[in-house]
Amino acid sequence: MSDADPQYVEGAINTIPLDRLMLSSLNVRQTERAADVESLAEDIAARGLKQNLVVIPAHFMTGESRSTREGGKSWEGMFEVIAGGRRYQALQRLVADERLPADHPVPCMVEVRDAAAETSLSENLHCVAMNPADEFEAFRVIVEKFGSDHVAVGLCAKRFGVTVKHVQGRLRLASLAPDILEALRKNAITLDSAKAYAGVEDHALQLKVFKAQEKSSYSPHNPSSVRGALRDKTLSAEDATVRFVGLDAYIAAGGRVEAEMFMGTWGDQQRVVDISLIEKLAAEKAEPMLAPAAKADGFKSGLFARGVGNAAKWPKAPQGMERYISYYQDKAPTKAELKKSIAVYAVSNDGSGIAKIGHFHTPKPREPQEEHDWEAEYRAAARERAINRRAGQLAAYQIGSFKGTPLEGHAFWPVNHVPPIDFDNDEEHAYVAVLIRLPIADIDAQRAEAERLIDEEAVAKEAEKAAAAQQQAQTEEQDA
Incomplete structure (x- = not known):
């Protein structure tokens, strides 16, 4: 080749020192050229460069030169990277961190300049991204090889140049219910939808929401809808009912707690999965509080409504009684009437105890309504x-x-x-x-x-x- 060092063979893999390479303006990838270079650098540091670069002899019109060559110094023996720009930048990052020497040998395929744009386009055009499900499974296998504990997760994160949280998220996604993971493999759901389902670990709950979403006629598996459905079937550890019962008491009774992931602005909170158990424990704790509270409020007795505040689900009305709704009454009940009524209590909004949300009363006889045809x-x-x-x-x-x-x-x-x-x-x-x-x-x-x-x-x-x-x-x- 007339414009390059004769020791490098055109069309073959050559080993070229890193300090003789530079980026090229002929590379067709003009956006996100430095995307995720740090993690790629960590990957190269851990496993070496697994794929060669493609280069052409450098020219001052297309080579993105460094300052040492902007003063008119010779371009002879320099090469422009037309394929593998991110790998080149990752190697440079390792040199800057003094983890590689400046003249580190790099395997490069040397191309003629006339084929530069075509070669660059071919490499970027035919690059097919890995299916996300395969990525999750690969992370799981690698972490298990290290030991499947927090230390193993940290080692995996370091080797791939990603955060511990990133690895933990991939492991959570790898542990999705098989049917949901298969739907992701077949592109029946998006990655964002898969993350929504992975918000909780419980497979039964994931599948319950998944099957309901499959029947939806409007935007099935929408991430926001999935997260909403999962939240409706679990409780945050900060929920008033959980605070009322106590998280430790719930766990001691066999309740399960999961770390929340991918749930948007709510963050990585803990979530209580066994709703029926936490409601049962809340009712048991509230039971001895009902009679004293009803007496203090001037009622005959008290009943417990499962839930928090005014959003709680009222119990069934005692025989001969109905829920008191002030809108339909001519005047407020007297003390004598309240003494014959039954108060209804629920967990208070702050979870510190119970609070009255209403009462059942014996309705006054109503005049028979005229029948209408x-x-x-x-x-x-x-x-x-x-x-x-x-x-x-x-x-x-x-x-x-x-x-x-x-x-x-x-x-x-x-x-x-x-x-x-x-x-x-x-x-x-x-x-x-x-x-x-x-x-x-x-x-x-x-x-x-x-x-x-x-x-x-x-x-x-x-x-x-x-x-x-x-x-x-x-x-x-x-x-x-």
């Missing part, structure tokens, strides 16, 4: 509307028939309210709404005739239905 009333109202409509039409015709006017053949009575302009289905015509101002007396004068016509049409319609039913019965009899 709603179907008959509906039919009567529909008939009245039809008569009014027909009377209005007849009154409009009394002013003067459309016959012989420019409106003949163009006037129609709308079935329902129509907009000022409504396009017809034939796409060539449009209906234009026009209002006619009539005296109410003229309309009332047509009510008797309108009523006769409506009733006459109803009788004809019933006769038509009866004839159709008879015809259907005869047909079925013949077929039998």
Whole structure:
């Protein structure tokens, strides 16, 4: 090659000192050229450079030179990196950290300058990213090789130049329920959706939400929806019910606690998984508090509602009693009435104890409601509307028939309210709404005739239905 050192063979892998390499403007990757260089540097430091660079002889028009060559010094023997720019920058990072010598030997494929852009495009275009599920599994295998404990996670993080939290997240994703992990492999769900499902470790809970999302007709497996569903079926360790029972008491009773991951702004909190157990423990703790609280509040006794504050689920009303709702009462209950009522308590909003959220009372006898034949009333109202409509039409015709006017053949009575302009289905015509101002007396004068016509049409319609039913019965009899 005329423009490079003769010792380097074109088209073959050559070992070139790192300090004779530079980035090239001919590399087609112009965005994110330094993305994640630190972690790549750690990977190279741990395992060495596993893939060669592709270079061309340097030229002052395309080589992104360092300051030592900007003063007009010779470019002879220098090479531009057209494929492997991130690997080159990672090697430079190791030199800057004094972990590699400046002249560290680098395996490079030497190309001719005319093929530079094509080679760079080919390398970037045909690079297929690893399926996320395969990445998670690889992290799991590597960590288990180190021992599967916190120290092993730290060693893995260091070797790959990532944070401990990053490795822990990959391990959590690797432990997803198999059905969900398989859905990720098949691209049936996104990586963000998988992270949402991995917010908790419980496979049964993951699958319960997953199956429900599969049936959703609107944006199934949406990460926000998945996180919301998981939160509804677990409790934060900071929840008032958990504070009321005590996390230690819950764990001592066999309750499970999981570290929350990938749950957005809530952070990596602990979550209580066994909701039924924590509610049972809360009811047991609240039971001896009910009678003293009810007595102090002036009630006959007290019941416990599972949940927190006004959002708690009320227990079933005692026989002969109903929930007291002030909106439906004429006046506030007296002390005598409260002494016959049963208070309802729930865990207080701060979790420090229980708080009254309402009470059950014995309702006063109500006068019997007048029975209504709603179907008959509906039919009567529909008939009245039809008569009014027909009377209005007849009154409009009394002013003067459309016959012989420019409106003949163009006037129609709308079935329902129509907009000022409504396009017809034939796409060539449009209906234009026009209002006619009539005296109410003229309309009332047509009510008797309108009523006769409506009733006459109803009788004809019933006769038509009866004839159709008879015809259907005869047909079925013949077929039998």
